[in-house]
Amino acid sequence: MSIGSMIKYMLPGVWITFELVPLCIISTFIIGLLLGMLMFKKTIIIKQTLDVYNIIMRGIPALVVLKLLYYNADFGSAFVTAWISLTLYHSAYVGEIIRGCFESVPKGQMMAGQSLGLNYWQIMFKIYLPQTFKQMIPTLCGQYILVVKDTTLVYIVSVQDIMWLGRQLMAQTFNPILGYLLIGAFYYVLCSIIEFIAHRVEKRLDHTNSLNRVGMRSRASI
């Protein structure tokens, strides 16, 4: 089987990945933002609950999360199951990243916001988020590369993505070397694009932040 016909066979799976990845990115960002803000608030009960959630989601492999949801819950389609489990899994990480970025903002800004009479959520959305959004992007991109890579797992809940179609094809033609090289190349390109975005943003940040620039001069060069 030629490369062309192999690619043609696997192409529908590419669209599944292109649907799943943006959906996951959006949903993990929204839930992660909420989790990050709730964790930053440090209300004891909420914080402890979220800590437990974090530990559970960081402890269990994505594969096991997928299986748990697939066997226990019925969301109508395998695609939705995959989407929800990846969202649940990665939101914990994204929430932790966002909370970390909020911690880097000086405390005085919270007090200033409070003294202006803003409530907690207004302070978060109008003061903290706009300032830290740029800083988040490189780290978040790192996490989203992991999201892209974890979408390879969804074939086990019979979502017909590139991996599923590829394995089906390889069972017929028995050419796993070429098949997995093609799948690997596809994911490599996809992740490289996200990495490129992260690099660009990081460079821009280094350039605009003069403190960083001074800091970099004193760094070692071996």
Next chain:
Amino acid sequence: MNYVQFQQWLPSLLEGLKITLLASAISIFTSIVWGSIVSILSSLGSRILSGVMRVYTSIFRNTPLLVIMFFCFYGLPLMGVSMPALVCGILAITLNEGAFVAEILRGAVKNLPAGEIEAAYSLGLSRFSVVTRIVFPLAIRNSVPMLTGQASIMVKDTSLFSLIMIVDITRAGSMFYDKYLSSVSIWIVAAIYVAIFLLITQLGKFVEKKSLVAR
């Protein structure tokens, strides 16, 4: 799940637990060693070596572990290299996570204070001994927390072994489901993974404390 079923299932769970723990320990060790080798090679100053290493990290960081694992498991035998499945899995994890470890160490090297390295050079040490005796020990000490995080990810990576015909705890859980259509087993497996995660976090904190004392 009733008691008899559980009793029948327990041996395969324990067997799986053994495989998971063994494979995690080996792959954490090999990944950190391999990542250290990569980061040392790429900071030795040879342009070709560091170029090769950069290509290596870029390829293996941006390709899913599952694809690498399947390539090793299904592809390599056709190219004349056949290994047991466990070795395939550990090789795949080492290649993939080694790239991440190398990246962590590279970040740590970048953040070292210039003074220590200049001092080493002014003492007349060669580049090789500066890298292996000064830069690398400092970098690995500074990156203990991140390496612990990576180690817990490696434990989770071993769950993919269940997809290449190895009976680890994930597969043991699935086998119970396939037999009795009850997902309790997978909840138990999930709980075991959380326990391993907590253990590694505590171990990481301990190592971090020790490394701080040594400094």
